[in-house]
Amino acid sequence: MTLVAVRVGLLVALLGGACGATTAPHQSLAGKLFVVDPGHGVRYPDGNPLNVGAVGSGGIEEMKLTLAIGEDLARRLRHAGARVVLTRSYARPFRIATDRRKDNRARAALANHLGATAFVSVHADGSLDPGKRGTSVFWLRSNSAALARAVRAQLAPLGLGESEFRTRDLAVTSEAVVPAVLVEVGFVSNPAQARLLATPSFQEREAQALFDAIAQVFGS
Numbered sequence: 606m607t608l609v610a611v612r613v614g615l616l617v618a619l620l621g622g623a624c625g626a627t628t629a630p631h632q633s634l635a636g637k638l639f640v641v642d643p644g645h646g647v648r649y650p651d652g653n654p655l656n657v658g659a660v661g662s663g664g665i666e667e668m669k670l671t672l673a674i675g676e677d678l679a680r681r682l683r684h685a686g687a688r689v690v691l692t693r694s695y696a697r698p699f700r701i702a703t704d705r706r707k708d709n710r711a712r713a714a715l716a717n718h719l720g721a722t723a724f725v726s727v728h729a730d731g732s733l734d735p736g737k738r739g740t741s742v743f744w745l746r747s748n749s750a751a752l753a754r755a756v757r758a759q760l761a762p763l764g765l766g767e768s769e770f771r772t773r774d775l776a777v778t779s780e781a782v783v784p785a786v787l788v789e790v791g792f793v794s795n796p797a798q799a800r801l802l803a804t805p806s807f808q809e810r811e812a813q814a815l816f817d818a819i820a821q822v823f824g825s
């Protein structure tokens with residue numbers, strides 16, 4: 606009995622330690638609301654694909670990768686006390702739409718409507734050049750620059766390199782009036798990066814990096 610209690614106590618201590626070690630120092634996001642947008646995953650009302658995203662080396666699908674990272678990010682944000690709305694989820698992996706750009710605008714409009722603290726759109730890059738590599742961060746309005754810089758800084762240690770970091774007029778960045786970034790988490794068309802991106806443990810590192818960036822900017 607005592608031994609069991611000690612073991613349970615140790616397990617709790619270990620879990621607590623692991624949790625503390627992987628979160629940012631300013632980690633309370635209580636009272637904040639975030640809209641997390643796993644890119645792509647859109648079908649027409651008749652079920653035909655409308656916006657499936659890139660399909661990369663080894664068959665890795667951008668829309669599945671972004672969903673995994675987005676769900677993981679949402680879990681981490683909720684754990685830190687935030688409310689999270691996902692534009693698609695494991696429960697509802699496909700959005701239904703007839704116009705790709707309007708659907709993208711609607712994702713950011715949801716963040717505006719909810720008065721979200723921030724909007725984070727998760728994508729992965731594809732190129733005909735298999736040598737292209739690196740992460741990208743795009744934003745448009747000045748209220749998004751701090752989050753963009755934080756995301757860039759947190760992604761850097763993942764070692765994927767940097768493709769682009771700049772303001773860009775995209776459907777989601779132009780629609781959003783709340784702080785908003787679109788992140789490309791690497792190139793699925795690059796065989797080495799595709800292998801990493803297909804690995805659940807690496808997807809978790811991506812989600813943690815995005816969480817740390819959000820916690821750094823909006824945590825208290």
Ligand SMILES: [Zn+2]
Pocket residue numbers: 644645658659667728729
């Ligand atoms: Zn994309």
